[in-house]
Amino acid sequence: MNQRPLSPHLSVYKFTYTMSLSILHRLTGVAASVGFLVFAWWLMALASGPAAYAAAMRLLSTPVAKLLLAGFTFSIVYHFCNGIRHLVWDTGAGLERAQARRSGAAVIVITLLLTAFLVWAGCAALTRGAP
Amino acid sequence: MSLQTPLGRVLGKGSAGEGVGHWWLQRVTAIALIPLTVWFAIGLLGHSLQSYEAMRGWLGQPWVAVFTILLVITLSWHSRLGVQVVIEDYVHGKVAKNTLLLLFTFVHVVAAVAAIFAVLLLALS
Numbered sequence: 355m356n357q358r359p360l361s362p363h364l365s366v367y368k369f370t371y372t373m374s375l376s377i378l379h380r381l382t383g384v385a386a387s388v389g390f391l392v393f394a395w396w397l398m399a400l401a402s403g404p405a406a407y408a409a410a411m412r413l414l415s416t417p418v419a420k421l422l423l424a425g426f427t428f429s430i431v432y433h434f435c436n437g438i439r440h441l442v443w444d445t446g447a448g449l450e451r452a453q454a455r456r457s458g459a460a461v462i463v464i465t466l467l468l469t470a471f472l473v474w475a476g477c478a479a480l481t482r483g484a485p
Numbered sequence: 486m487s488l489q490t491p492l493g494r495v496l497g498k499g500s501a502g503e504g505v506g507h508w509w510l511q512r513v514t515a516i517a518l519i520p521l522t523v524w525f526a527i528g529l530l531g532h533s534l535q536s537y538e539a540m541r542g543w544l545g546q547p548w549v550a551v552f553t554i555l556l557v558i559t560l561s562w563h564s565r566l567g568v569q570v571v572i573e574d575y576v577h578g579k580v581a582k583n584t585l586l587l588l589f590t591f592v593h594v595v596a597a598v599a600a601i602f603a604v605l606l607l608a609l610s
Contacts, residue, residue, distance in 0.1 A: 441515060
């Protein structure tokens with residue numbers, strides 16, 4: 355009774371590309387959770403005054419931090435787009451294999467375009483009024 | 486009327502009756518996050534992030550503060566539910582699982598309270 359297989363037992367399935375989208379939904383969700391912690395820290399820095407905020411923004415403007423912020427942006431955008439796909443599925447629509455493949459491709463294209471735009475806009479907002 | 490089998494009832498197996506609540510709240514918070522995140526991203530990127538005065542002036546406005554607090558509450562809740570599912574699925578030891586669930590619940594509460602307190606400070610001082 356205790357030895358029955360429990361979900362998710364991924365290794366028993368033949369690999370399909372929609373599976374990787376599903377796994378990516380979890381990964382980006384966890385990444386966005388880390389992003390939430392950074393967001394809370396950033397708000398606390400802003401509430402702590404000009405010196406604390408300037409220090410936080412110096413840290414966030416380093417190349418490594420910018421790369422991380424771009425990663426958070428991608429994660430949030432993907433999780434947002436694929437989350438809408440999941441919400442549509444919850445209504446019972448779009449669950450046919452061909453439909454799921456097509457909506458998955460749409461999510462990838464929209465995510466890449468939106469991420470590129472937001473990273474560009476984010477860089478502009480980071481350099482605007484920089485000391 | 487219960488749909489549980491008599492044997493299932495005696496053994497105490499089967500649904501604890503809370504799964505739908507978790508599933509439902511994950512969807513409710515997801516739907517609420519759609520307009521909240523879009524609104525916040527547009528507002529955030531429309532300002533100069535390096536300027537303390539600009540960010541403070543924006544987040545300190547009454548309606549901006551209200552919706553930022555709503556964003557923080559919804560986001561932390563959605564995140565907590567999601568992280569819970571990931572831990573429950575991939576961590577199998579009972580002690581490790583419960584320790585991590587407890588730890589990440591606390592982390593979410595601390596982050597949410599800090600973020601809300603920060604917005605209140607910006608809006609009220």
